[in-house]
Structures are given as structure tokens and as C-alpha cells.
Amino acid sequence: MRPTGAKRETSPTMHDPRTQSTFDYSSREALEDYFNNSPGSSTEKLENFAKYVPRQNLARFLARYEIFKLIKDIQGSIVECGVLFGGGLLSFAKLSTILEPYNFQRRIIGFDTFTGFPSIDKADLKGRPERKSAHLKEHGFAAExxxxxxxxxxxxxxxxxxxNHFPKVQVVKGDFAVTAKQFLKDYPHLVIxxxxxxxxxxxxxxxALEQFLPRMPKGSVLVFDELNEEAFPGETIAVMEMLDLKSIRVRRFDFEPRISYAIIGD
Structure with a gap:
């Protein structure tokens, strides 16, 4: 998620067995060492990013690219609920700049507490305790x-x-239960x-579904990051309370396991 963002709660020698294997973490350590010691300036390394970006993160970028193509001719802004360190938010922003450079009406808006989960609901704790994420606690995923x-x-x-004289990216910091309502008061014209x-x-x-779904026109895209995810059952429970799953087609990507989406009115 990261409706909140996140401070690393694991050291290089620790991993969350619910989301990462020992092999995954060893790979990250090797990659970090390679990045720090490979030749070239920081900018040159960024220009050759495919050498360094883990394939899982590259897959998530490609998923966002495919999602962006679906909404390119749909009016409205992109709203990301859970920003963490901003990689997803800036991906959407740069895709918009590349693919539709003159669309000044498309705003990229991110919501996050940046201090972690403000609270954990009993719905988040349903299911087998041993399968829950280690981050599923108050202030989990804090991003100092x-x-x-x-x-x-x-x-x-x-x-x-x-x-660039038109604002493009906006980050809203704070408890979403408070900031969402205030944002809609400040921006009553918002279409998503x-x-x-x-x-x-x-x-x-x-x-988010209560406040923002009525502002999504036919053809817009609703994206889920933890739907059907045992480690974070709360997202699925909220979706099932707000939507009739039988009435929507939930699609997924064959190259990215977590991200799924539904096209409104499809």
C-alpha cells in the first residue's frame, strides 16, 4: 500500500516472509552492492536504469503504463491512494508528460499519511494471523x-x-479520513x-471508494493493489462492501501478480 508511506522496517539481513523470500532479499543486497560500486556517475546510472531496477519494479512500471494507455482518452485526473516513496506517483506524472504533454487538466494527486497506518481495523485482522504482513500495525509503513x-x-x-506554469502533481499529507473530504471541498470540480x-x-x-467512485466516468479505471491478498485482507473486504464483484470484470496482468483493475461501465 502504502497509504501511508514507509520507513524501512527491515534491515538488509531481515525480510518479511509473507511478501519476500530469502532469495528475493539476497538479490536486493547483491543489486544494491552492484549499484554502489558500478562505474559511472549517478546520472549515468539513472540513464541506464534497466541495469539496476529489479524486474519486479520494472513490471509494476509497465503495469502503470498499460493502465495509463487505458485512460489516455478519458477525461479526469489520476488519484493514487498510498504514495510511499513516490515511485508510482511520479511514474504516472512522467507518463502523462511524455504521452500527452499538452493535457494540463490531467492532475496527478497522491494521498498519504507518511507516518504509517493511523489505525488498524478489525477487518484488517481477519483470516489467519500467521499470514498477515509484519507491517500490518499502527504506524506500519511509515516513511520518514x-x-x-x-x-x-x-x-x-x-x-x-x-x-510547467500549470501545476501537475499534488501530494496531500495526513489522515485520509480528514484530507479526502477537505480536498473535495477545495476542489469540487474533480473528475477522476x-x-x-x-x-x-x-x-x-x-x-476512497465512497468519496471518489461517484466522480469516475464510464471508461475510467479502478486499480487494486492488494485485492485477493491474504497479507492485507482489509482492502478486499472494503471493496466487497462497496462494489458488487459479480457486476464488474476484474482484470490482471500476466507479468505482474498484485495489480488488478476494473474499467468502469465495462
């Missing part, structure tokens, strides 16, 4: 310094984009072409 870091990333992103649910937990996911 991430908010300020993302603002800096947006500042750099704005330097070279078209029509893509709602990306990555809060992981029950309460903010349900609020």
Missing part, C-alpha cells in the same frame, strides 16, 4: 522524510516539462479517470 523528498522530486520534474487503491487497509480504502 518521504514527503519532503517527493516535493523535491516534483520540483525537479517541473523544470523541463511542457506547460484513474483511482489507484494502494492503501492496503480497510478504512481508508472504503472512504
Amino acid at each position: 522524510g518521504a514527503y519532503e523528498d517527493i516535493l523535491k522530486a516534483i520540483e525537479i520534474y517541473d523544470i523541463s516539462r511542457y506547460l 479517470s484513474c483511482l489507484y487503491l494502494d492503501f492496503d487497509i480497510y478504512q481508508p480504502t472504503k472512504i
Whole structure:
């Protein structure tokens, strides 16, 4: 999720067996060592990013690209519920800049507490306790310094984009139960072409569907990051309370296991 963002709660010698295998973590350690010691400046390494980006993260970027193509001709902004360190948010922003450089109406809006989960609902704890994520606790997935870091990333992103006198990316910090309602008061015109649910937990996911689903026109895309995920059952429970699963077609990608989506009105 990361409706909240997240401080690393694991050291290089630890991993969450619910989401990562020992092999995965060994691979990350080897990759980090390779990145730090390979030749080239930091910018040159970024320019050759495919050498360093884990295939899982590259797959998630490709999934976002495919989602963006689905909503390219749909009016409305992209709302990401759960920003973490901002990789997904800036992916959507840069895709918009590349594929539709003159669409100044498409805003990229992210919501996150950046202090972790504000609370855990009993719905989040349903199922087998041993299968729950180690992050499923109050302040789980806290991201110290991430908010300020993302603002800096947006500042750099704005330097070279078209029509940069129009604001493009907005990050809303705080408890979503409070910030969502206030945001809609401040921006009553909001129409949403893509709602990306990555809060992981029950309460903010349900609020997002209550507040934002009525603003999604036919053809817009509703994205789930933890649907059918045993480690975070709250998202699925909230979706099932708010939507009739029999009436929507939930699609997935054959190259990315977690992300799924439904096209509104399909």
C-alpha cells in the first residue's frame, strides 16, 4: 500500500516472509552492492536504469503504463491512494508528460499519511494471523522524510516539462479520513479517470471508494493493489462492501501478480 508511506522496517539481513523470500532479499543486497560500486556517475546510472531496477519494479512500471494507455482518452485526473516513496506517483506524472504533454487538466494527486497506518481495523485482522504482513500495525509503513523528498522530486520534474506554469502533481499529507473530504471541498470540480487503491487497509480504502467512485466516468479505471491478498485482507473486504464483484470484470496482468483493475461501465 502504502497509504501511508514507509520507513524501512527491515534491515538488509531481515525480510518479511509473507511478501519476500530469502532469495528475493539476497538479490536486493547483491543489486544494491552492484549499484554502489558500478562505474559511472549517478546520472549515468539513472540513464541506464534497466541495469539496476529489479524486474519486479520494472513490471509494476509497465503495469502503470498499460493502465495509463487505458485512460489516455478519458477525461479526469489520476488519484493514487498510498504514495510511499513516490515511485508510482511520479511514474504516472512522467507518463502523462511524455504521452500527452499538452493535457494540463490531467492532475496527478497522491494521498498519504507518511507516518504509517493511523489505525488498524478489525477487518484488517481477519483470516489467519500467521499470514498477515509484519507491517500490518499502527504506524506500519511509515516513511520518514518521504514527503519532503517527493516535493523535491516534483520540483525537479517541473523544470523541463511542457506547460510547467500549470501545476501537475499534488501530494496531500495526513489522515485520509480528514484530507479526502477537505480536498473535495477545495476542489469540487474533480473528475477522476484513474483511482489507484494502494492503501492496503480497510478504512481508508472504503472512504476512497465512497468519496471518489461517484466522480469516475464510464471508461475510467479502478486499480487494486492488494485485492485477493491474504497479507492485507482489509482492502478486499472494503471493496466487497462497496462494489458488487459479480457486476464488474476484474482484470490482471500476466507479468505482474498484485495489480488488478476494473474499467468502469465495462
